[in-house]
Amino acid sequence: MTSVEFTNQVQKISVSLRPAALTLTRDADDARDLVQETLLKALLNKDKFKAGTNLKAWLYTIMRNTFINNYNKVTKRSTKIDSAEYFQYFNSDETFITYNGGTATFVMADISQAIDGLNEDFRTPFMMYYIGYKYLEIAETLQIPIGTVKNRIHIARKELKKLLQVYSYN
Template sequence: MTNVEFSYSLNEHSKSLRPFAMRLTKDMDDANDLVQETMLKAYTNRDKFSDGTNLRAWLYTIMKNTFFTRYQRMLRRGTFVDTTDNLHYINSGDFSIENKAHSKFALDDIYKCIGALNSAYKVPFMMYFKGFKYQEIADELNLPIGTVKNRIHLARKTLKGDLKVYKTN
């Protein structure tokens, strides 16, 4: 395969790489960077591609490996290594472990407040919370969609007022 044919094939496959890059990175700019880096690596290593094999699979493998390498590099950058002779930073009491007990109390309070809601508000709110769309809730409960939206809004407003002690700002 000539360089021109290889470049043309790369260009044809670049469109199919974008959705895969988006699933990996979950960010459009990062996905575009990943596709670009994959294409660059594929072109610079075109001599390693064997004619007659699946170019698309080869590109997906390059992309996956590039993503994992980037991810591991990012994790290593966040790692702190104590190089002091007496391990001062490791032995200092500046680090503490959080046991997440406060989140259990908050969760208990949330469930208690939801349980205290009138069922006319609680049922649509819980259905919405579980992932139902407004129209699905309206159809299931035989209510107008405006009523469903209003009841969910009022339930959220009530919960927000009841749980204002947990507001972070």
């Protein structure tokens, strides 16, 4: 493929890159910049494109990777802090940390109550698994099939998730 053919094909496909760029950036100006940067990288690296492969997919990959790299640069730049300000506290003898066990006590009480509320058939395999028993060990100890053990642990988790939904981060 000659340089002129490659450039013409890239130019034709560039129109379809704009909606995808807008989806990534959620800003019209940033989307135009992303498409422009993608086309520039594609033209500079045309020797890396293998004729007969999907040019559109290659361009989308360049665009996605460019977006990710730019995003990572922006987030790293905006999260820099003046470490000297924080290191002065590490060397001081004063302790600024206060622990409050009240919240943890309430959470643990709710978890214990939820586990106690489970049916015995589900609670026993769940607690054995929680303690560290393997599925096979639980199956042998309780004399039930391993599939039943897995199913009961799954149901116990689902039930606990429902009972402890108040602590969900979603």
